[in-house]
Amino acid sequence: MSISTQPARRTIARPKGVLLPLALLVLVILAAFTLLPGLIAPHDPIALAMADRLKPPSLTHIFGTDEGGRDVFSRIVYGTRYSLGVAIAIVFASALFGVIYGAVSGMARQGIDNLMMRIVDLFFGFPALVLALAVAASIGRGLDSVALSLAIIWWPGYARLVRGEVLRLRERPHVEAARALGVSEMTILRRHIIPFVVQEVNVRITTDIGYALVAVTALSFLGLGANSPTPEWGLLIRDSRPYFGSAWWYLVFPGTMIMLTATAFSLIGDALASRRAA
Amino acid sequence: MKLRNGILGLALGLLMGGVSYSAFADDASTFVYADAGEPSTIDPAKANVNWEFTVTRNIYDRLVDFDLNDPSKLLPALATEWQQDGKAWTFKLRDGVTFHDGTAFDANDVKATLDRLLKIGQGQSYLVDDIASVTVVDPKTVKIETKAPTVFLASNLSRIEMVSDEDIAKHKDDLGQAWFNENANGTGPYEFVSWTRGTQIELKRNDKWWGKFPEKPFDRVLDRFVTDGANRARGLEGGEFDLANFVPLDEALRIGTSSGFHMVEGNNLWAWPAIYLNMDLAPTNNKDFREALVKAFDYNAMVQSFQGKAEVGRGPVPSWFPGSPEKEEAEIKTDLDGAKAALAKSGLANAKMKCSVPAGFPEFRFAATVLQSSAQQLGVTVEIEEQPFVEAITAIKSDKSNCFVLGNANLSPSDATKFFAAHYLKGGFYNSGKFFDQTLQDLVAKLPTISDAAERGKLLKQAADIVVDSHYIIWTARPKTVVPEPDRIGGYRIDPAEYINARFWEMYSK
Incomplete structure (x- = not known):
């Protein structure tokens, strides 16, 4: 598995046919799972x-049951808020820090900009998942540490993206005009640059949620994330492994949910990117 | 051109892979065993876990063996006769036995082995730590004196593997620890060939062994390190391995009943998993609180998780162990009303506690989940944390956790006091919750000195009662050992004084 921390592609074809509506449907379902698990899950997770x-x-347990007789569907429903919730938190926290960092770097003098970007390069120079594993292992197990470790590796992508946008936008006539009128650099950044950058960041955030979900579940699968009996999706897959030969459903359904969710966010991100490019 | 070369290379690679795979799968003289871990040592004085015994047990011999069908019955091995006279035991040694390097085995080897074992003080040394001295009477006779009379010495020596005094002398600087950690020279049925780190240990059959091999024994053994239980199961099912250690129960039952396999089942000495409660850290330092947990625990869930291949223990010594008092003990079962009453008495309603679970054992995690679920019915919150073994046991020993999950057993085939030594006595390595009871200490010290079996039985019951009444450990289940064996091989037998093991010298191809 690899984690993308590179800037999103600029020219992306809009998903065709039923793909986009299906992706949106998946998002609606995930939102329902997150907000109303008690109404949707038929059993105690x-x-x-x-x-x-x-x-x-079976009809009683549509995704089968696990080694404790617990309904796998109900565990997936309740697990959505852990897996997806943490993924969203990671991406938003990374985006917030990365945007500020990238914007400051882009507006700063060359020496400071260079220093700030070399720090970013340091993060890119190390395999992302390995770095996340090392951080998570050193600060202790749990979803909190997974969130922190992934946020640490995630923000540089936003910093680089935003810094590039800022460098491009700061040469635009409207920014030059504002500068000529004596508007402060902070106000230029806030009023004339950030609003344009946010659109690009939004696309990136949407796509990244899927990647972050895969990363969160991967770390949980490796034993660094949630503790039993939290129904986190990666942990479900980890717990299911000893039973794969005799209970395929236990592994297949959580795995399918991760795949569907990551794909849905990726498709919606592509749709946003293509709309923005158009 | 590049593409063509690539395809050719790929084809060649696949062909070679196939050839090397088939060399293992179809080679009737090679036995491939999937072991659950890589040994940290193959020194018989230090070996302490199952996958270390896999190697030492097959390379080295012991003075006596025991009958797997009746562990109280001892069988001759390197010693052919033995007798006890108070504190003195005399062993007559077998003639004509040689180590794999060709040197002769004699009484000096026994003395050097036991002296070294007791000096190092690790591994199975706790089984014979009552030895006071070892004396060579003549090359074929050795006398062992114990600190106090003990009826169990010969039985416990059935777990002690004999090494060469010359090897010890050659590497005397550190008692030979560096050398014995990764080299081996025994008198046993298999010889050490090589250790490929991270992959396997290779053994070859010792055709000069004094014992008897079955028809069509295996000339070569590859002890592969396959840490993931699911991978061991899949490899066994797919024919990559001839036998596997610790196959997850569901997979073992499925594979063992599938075409081309049969099941080998038997008792073992383990309470597995056993939940140790911390005697020093609140809230588990409160006896009534511990009683509430023991009574609330859903034992039926554990038996069901073992698919009925388990029973619930009544104490530390299983009923099939020689002299066990278990049949006289009260049944341990879920009693929610009793649990609530005990909790009320403790005054610790809504308490919170943490449980450290060694990672990699689904049964341990499940037992902790059952505890969590059972405690929840009392309003008690149990937080579970899976950790590597050393971190988990350190957490409870350093009072950062209230509970720890592990097995509870010993490796002596008939000395019941050894159930207590490591788990309930002061300083015992697995006494992770720091249980201490002076009466128990005294009873365990006195038991081996009593030659009358009935009297010993009475004292053993007293010792068991002390442990049961303390509510220090939740014996969640006593599962049977279930091993799926391919129909193409035979000879696997379960050692009732262990959980699982491999005696390669009894295995044969059909």
Whole structure:
């Protein structure tokens, strides 16, 4: 698995046919899972029900059950807020810091800009997931540390993106005009640059949520994330591995949810990018 | 051109891969064993985990063996006769035995082995730490004196592997620890050939062994390190491995009942998993609180998780162990009303506690989940943290955690006091929750000195009662050992005084 921290592509074809509506539908479902899990999940995601241990999909348990007889669908529903919630938090935190960092770097004098960008290069020079693993392992296990470790590796992508945009925009006539009128650099940044940068960042955020989700679940799968019995998706896959030969559903459905979610965010990101390019 | 070369290279690679794979899969003289871990040492004085015993047990011999069908019955091995006279035991040694390097085995090897083992004080040394002295009477006779009379010495020596005094003398600077860590020269059925770090240990059959091999034994053994249970199961099922250690139970039952496999089942000495509660850290330092947890625990969930291949223990010594008092102990079962009453008595309603679980064992994680679920019914919150083994046991020992999950057993085939040594006595390595009871200490010290079995049985029950009444450990289940064996091989037997092991010298191809 690789984590993309590179700037988003500029020219992207708009997803065709039913792909975009399907992606939007997935997003609506995920929102419902996150906001109303109690109404959607048919069973308690935590309570053990040993009589139903490792039961295959049926009308009662549409995604089957796990080794504790817990309904896999209900665990996926409740797990959405952990996996997706953490992914969204990582991306927004990274975007916030990266935007500020990139904007300051872009507006700063060349020496400071150079120094700030070399720091960014340091982060790009190290394999992202390995760095995240090292950070998460050093600060301790748990979803908090996963969020922190991934945010640490994620922000440089935004910093570089925003710095590039700022360098491009600061030479634009409207910015030059504002500068000639004596408007302060901070006001120029706030009023005449950031609003344009935000559109680009929005596209990147949408696409990155999918990547961040995969990264969060990967770290949980590796044992650095959520602790049992939290129904986090990566942990579900980790827990399911000993039973794969006898209970395929336990691994396949959480895996499918991760794939669908990442794909949906990627498609919507592509749609936003193509709309912006148009 | 590049593409063509690439395709050719790929084809060649696949062909070679296929050839090397088939060399293992179809070679009837090679036995491939998927072990759950890589040894940290193959020194028999230090070996302490299952995948280390896999190697030492097959390379070295012991003075006595025991009957797997009746562990109280001892069998001759490197010693052919033995007798006890108070604190003195005399062993007559087998003639004509040689180490793999050709040197003869004699009484000096026994003395050097035991002296070294006790000086190092690791591994299985706790089984024989009551030895006071070892004396060479003549090359074929050795006398062992114990600190106090003990009826269990010969039985416990069935776990102690004999090394060469010449090897110890050659590497005497550190008691030979550096050398024995990664080299081996035994008298046993298999010889050490090589250790490829991270991959495997290779052994070859010792055709000069004094013991008897079955028809069609394996000339070569590859002990592969496959840390993931699912991978071991898949490799066993796919034919890559001839046998695998610690196959997850669901997979073992599925594979063992599938075409081309049969199941080998048996008892073992383990309470697995056993949940240790910290005696020093609140809230588990409160006896009534511990009682509430023990009574609230859903034992039925554990038995069901083992798909019925388990029972619930009644104490530290399993019922099939020689002299076990377990049948006289009260049944341990879920009693929610009793749990609520005990919790009320403790005054610790809505308490919170943390449980450290060694990662990599689904049963451990599940037992902790059952504890969490059971405690929740009392309003008690259990936070579970999976950690590497050393971190997990350190967490409870350093009072950063209230509970720790592990197995509870010993490796002596008939000395019940050894159930207590590592787990319940002061200083015992697995006594992670720091249990201490002076009466228990005294009882365990006295038990081996009593030659009358009935009297020993009475004292053993007293010792078991002390542990049960303390509510220090939740014995969640006693699962059976279930091993799926391919129909193409035979000879696997379960050692009831262990959880699982591989005795390569008994295995054969059909």
